[in-house]
Amino acid sequence: MHSESERTITPAPIPSARRPQTSAGRRRWLNGLRWNEETRAGLVFVSPFLFGFIVFTAIPLIASLYFSFTAYDVLNPPVWIGLDNYQRMLTDERFSKTLFNTLYFVVLHVPTAIPISLTLALMLNARIRGLGIWRTIFYLPQVTPAIAVGILWLRILSPQNGLLNQGLALIGINGPAWTIDADWVKPALVIMKSWSLGWIVIVLLAALQQVPKDLYEASIVDGANSLQRFRFVTLPMISNVIFFTFVMLTIFSLNIFTEPLVMFPPQVFGGQMGPQDSALFYVLYLFDQAFRNFRMGYASALAWVLFLVTIVIVTVQTIVSRRLVYTENN
Amino acid sequence: MNTTLRSAPIIEPQPLAEVGKHTPLNSIARLLLYAVLILCSFLFLAPFAWLISNSLKDASHAFDPNWIPRPIEWSNYARIFEEVPLLLMARNSIIVAFLGVVAVVISSSMIAYGLSRLHFPGRNLVFILVLGTMMLPGAVTMVPVYLIWKQLGLVNTFGPLWLGNLFGSSFYIFMLRQFFTGIPQDLIDAARVDGASYYGIYWRIMLPLSRSALLAVVIFEFQAKWNDFMGPLIYIQNPNLRTLPLGLQLFVEHMGYGQFHWELLFAASVLVTLPMIILFFVAQKQFIQGIATTGIKG
Numbered sequence: 238m239h240s241e242s243e244r245t246i247t248p249a250p251i252p253s254a255r256r257p258q259t260s261a262g263r264r265r266w267l268n269g270l271r272w273n274e275e276t277r278a279g280l281v282f283v284s285p286f287l288f289g290f291i292v293f294t295a296i297p298l299i300a301s302l303y304f305s306f307t308a309y310d311v312l313n314p315p316v317w318i319g320l321d322n323y324q325r326m327l328t329d330e331r332f333s334k335t336l337f338n339t340l341y342f343v344v345l346h347v348p349t350a351i352p353i354s355l356t357l358a359l360m361l362n363a364r365i366r367g368l369g370i371w372r373t374i375f376y377l378p379q380v381t382p383a384i385a386v387g388i389l390w391l392r393i394l395s396p397q398n399g400l401l402n403q404g405l406a407l408i409g410i411n412g413p414a415w416t417i418d419a420d421w422v423k424p425a426l427v428i429m430k431s432w433s434l435g436w437i438v439i440v441l442l443a444a445l446q447q448v449p450k451d452l453y454e455a456s457i458v459d460g461a462n463s464l465q466r467f468r469f470v471t472l473p474m475i476s477n478v479i480f481f482t483f484v485m486l487t488i489f490s491l492n493i494f495t496e497p498l499v500m501f502p503p504q505v506f507g508g509q510m511g512p513q514d515s516a517l518f519y520v521l522y523l524f525d526q527a528f529r530n531f532r533m534g535y536a537s538a539l540a541w542v543l544f545l546v547t548i549v550i551v552t553v554q555t556i557v558s559r560r561l562v563y564t565e566n567n
Numbered sequence: 568m569n570t571t572l573r574s575a576p577i578i579e580p581q582p583l584a585e586v587g588k589h590t591p592l593n594s595i596a597r598l599l600l601y602a603v604l605i606l607c608s609f610l611f612l613a614p615f616a617w618l619i620s621n622s623l624k625d626a627s628h629a630f631d632p633n634w635i636p637r638p639i640e641w642s643n644y645a646r647i648f649e650e651v652p653l654l655l656m657a658r659n660s661i662i663v664a665f666l667g668v669v670a671v672v673i674s675s676s677m678i679a680y681g682l683s684r685l686h687f688p689g690r691n692l693v694f695i696l697v698l699g700t701m702m703l704p705g706a707v708t709m710v711p712v713y714l715i716w717k718q719l720g721l722v723n724t725f726g727p728l729w730l731g732n733l734f735g736s737s738f739y740i741f742m743l744r745q746f747f748t749g750i751p752q753d754l755i756d757a758a759r760v761d762g763a764s765y766y767g768i769y770w771r772i773m774l775p776l777s778r779s780a781l782l783a784v785v786i787f788e789f790q791a792k793w794n795d796f797m798g799p800l801i802y803i804q805n806p807n808l809r810t811l812p813l814g815l816q817l818f819v820e821h822m823g824y825g826q827f828h829w830e831l832l833f834a835a836s837v838l839v840t841l842p843m844i845i846l847f848f849v850a851q852k853q854f855i856q857g858i859a860t861t862g863i864k865g
Contacts (some may be wrong), residue, residue, distance in 0.1 A: 275685055282681025283693050285674045289734020294700055297711035306708060311714075360604055373851060374608045377615070380843040382794040384812040385836035388819065389618050392829060398632045400617045432614065458628035484702070492704045495796045495812075504820055520706045527710050528801060537710050544707045551702065 298544075304450060304537035311531055322538035332539070334514050335522040338423065342518065343490045344429045359467075361438070362445040372442070376435035387499030390429040391416060401428070410512055416500065419515040426516070427499065430490070437482045444478035445471065480558045484551055494520045519543055521537035610672075618840075622833035629829045643834040650831060653838065655807065656814040663810060664792035670732035671739060671788045672781055678735045680769045681742035684755065694744075701737040713801060727802040728795065728810075732788070738783045746780040747773055786850045790843055802812045811839050 305322055307315035326332045356459055370421035378386070393400040394415035402412030415425035452470050461469065472479075497518055510517035523543070527536035577795055621692070622643060624636040647653060681687075682694050716727040750773065758768050774781065799813040809817070 251597060275765065276687040279681045279685035279687030279690065282677045282685060282765075282769070283690075285733060286678045286693065286697065286735045286740065289731065290696055290700065292711055292715070293731055293734065294703065294708060296840050297708035297715070300711035300714075301708060311717075355608065360600055360607075363600060365600065365604070369851070371604060371608065373847075374611050377844065377847070378611060380847045382796075382812060382843065384794070384796055385618075385840045388815070388832050388836050389614055392833070393614055393617065393620065398630050400613065403632055405615075432611065488702060488704060492706055494706075498796075501820060502820055520704075523706055523709070524797075524801075527713070533710050533714075540707045540710060543704060547702070547704060547707075559571050564807060 286560040301537040301540050306538075307534045308484065309537075311533055318534070321540075322535045325535065326351050326538065326542070331514065331517065331522060335517045338515065338517055339491060339493075339519040342423050342426060342454050342493065343487060345423060346490050347483065347486050348431055349427065350431055350434050350437065350486060351479065353431060354524070355436050355441055355479070355484070356437045358441035358445055359471075361442050372439065375438050378433040379435040381433070383495035386429070387496040388432065390425075390432075390496070391500045394425045394429070417512060419513040421509070422501070422511050422515040426493070429496065430493075436536050437486065440478060440482055441475065444475040448474045476558070476561065480554070483558075484554055487550055487554065488547060491550075492520050493518050494524070497521060529546055579818065611784070618833055619837060622830060622837050624830050626828060626830055640830065643830045644838070647831050647834045647838070651813075651814055651818050651835065653814070653835070656809050656811045659725075659808055660793055660810040660812075663725050663795075664789045666725070667729035667732045667792040668785050668788045670729060671736050672784050674733055674735040675739035675784060676743055676774060676777070676781060678740045679747055680773050682740065683744045683747035684750075684768070685765060686775070692736055697737045697740050701741065709801070716802065722802055723805050723808065724802075725808065728798045729792070736788070737786070743777065743784065746777055748775055786846055789846065793843060815839060 304315060306317060306319055308318050308321075309315035357375055361368060361375075365371065381389075396402060396412070396414035396417060399412075399415070399533060400413065405412040413421045415421045448471060452474070456466050456470050497510065498518040498521060501516040503510055506512060510521055519539075520543075523536050523539045526532045526539060616634070620634050620636055623639050623641065624631065624643075625638055625640045628636065678697075682690060682697070713722075713727075716722055719726070721727055721730070754772055754776075755768055758772055763771065794812060795810070796812040796816065799810045800816070803809055803813060815832075818835065819832065
């Protein structure tokens with residue numbers, strides 16, 4: 238499947254998106270806009286996506302840019318206020334709080350979750366017995382509804398006889414008040430989220446299983462030890478998949494919503510999300526502004542900032558990963 | 568969105584290399600490996616055991632640290648049905664999930680067929696748009712999409728929760744496209760010679776040959792709809808239309824933090840989670856069957 242030459246190609250950001258175009262496809266491209274039967278059928282088949290993309294992605298994206306320059310409460314027509322919404326963010330303390338919380342969570346969660354998942358995937362790839370059972374165990378938390386995860390972990394993290402602090406006490410650690418101490422809320426959520434990283438394990442395991450055997454055999458002939466094999470064969474071969482999980486996990490983490498909403502409802506913390514708003518994550522704030530305070534204009538501005546932050550982060554990750562992949566190939 | 572991605576790569580059209588033949592571990596290392604795996608498994612499973620154990624505790628012992636509840640209070644599971652209209656919520660969840668699954672399987676497979684097997688100008692651009700929407704957080708378009716549904720008079724109906732599925736879901740399109748690409752061209756050529764149209768090929772060749780992949784989409788989307796919380800939170804105010812996650816959230820708020828009935832909340836959580844775990848085991852079987860027939864060692 239994988240040829241020798243393929244190793245020297247810098248992997249595209251998305252695995253398997255690099256399927257080379259067939260010569261037939263290229264020919265048809267050169268024929269230009271020939272309105273033949275196949276073209277018509279192709280457009281018919283993808284038309285649901287195109288319609289959905291225009292109505293539910295493209296237009297809303299532009300509309301939310303427009304609303305972000307207005308004051309809009311749904312009941313009255315939007316009023317143009319220029320950059321006021323964006324200016325407001327600069328002085329909005331809850332906004333800087335939510336941005337800090339979210340980025341802090343991402344920085345804490347993503348770089349820890351990927352190595353843990355990779356370790357688990359490597360262990361599962363080591364010709365072990367009962368692979369299906371282990372895989373099931375690590376994947377099971379993933380099928381648990383987020384709402385149930387929130388309820389369950391609120392109790393696990395409880396300073397009052399919670400499971401986590403009970404476990405920590407076994408190894409002589411006096412656990413913190415995870416859900417009450419504002420400083421520990423985000424580490425607590427990181428631990429909770431690390432419980433459900435089964436999908437990353439499955440994705441990485443699938444990638445590991447596709448690394449061609451002959452590469453390993455060749456490296457063994459060359460006298461590479463297992464650490465060198467990992468560094469010079471495994472890691473480069475799965476680097477694009479690691480990158481893929483890295484990007485997707487970052488996006489998911491930026492959008493954390495359900496669990497903190499269940500665990501730290503504002504009714505309990507005097508209108509704040511968790512102690513001192515420590516669980517006020519970006520999408521929660523956006524939701525709050527849009528659907529509880531009906532500030533659709535401000536919420537749209539928040540949405541566009543999230544959009545831009547996402548683009549910046551993904552772009553930076555892409556650039557950094559290209560560099561990494563490049564050095565590996567040298 | 569969350570649930571859709573995780574599962575996508577489970578379906579692997581290409582045969583996998585035989586697992587780890589290249590790592591001859593000595594027996595001590597192997598023993599250590601199993602020890603670490605068992606420890607990790609324990610860490611992953613402990614919360615489930617704790618969930619079940621706590622769902623069976625008596626209200627006055629809800630905060631006891633012991634793992635085996637004394638007395639075992641099975642009646643918690645009966646009481647939860649009295650406290651919350653669980654059956655009504657389950658019915659609503661099933662309706663939304665069913666409609667969403669049917670819509671997304673048909674639309675995503677059509678789109679994936681067009682993107683994998685038909686050549687037309689702009690195909691690559693469409694595929695790039697599919698990848699782009701995969702990365703676009705739903706929160707970015709949340710406000711205008713809400714306004715669209717409101718304009719259509721569909722707020723407070725099931726509509727906004729599943730109608731979007733009619734236009735495909737980028738994760739499933741991506742996954743099915745990978746799968747369709749692996750179907751041998753010879754079959755399609757033969758059908759063409761026999762006079763089959765592109766629509767006939769989609770219906771008679773692509774769909775029947777992709778049962779395992781389509782089943783995966785069914786399962787993942789059912790799970791996604793069953794677990795969806797944000798959608799119902801935005802669109803459903805009518806108590807009779809509440810789905811399970813929304814109902815549970817309101818139950819949490821209703822119980823209030825002070826006099827939390829943890830045992831009931833846990834019983835409800837078990838009941839909401841159980842169908843998903845059963846579904847997963849059903850899927851796991853199919854999954855292993857699928858890889859067995861293609862000669863892949865799971």
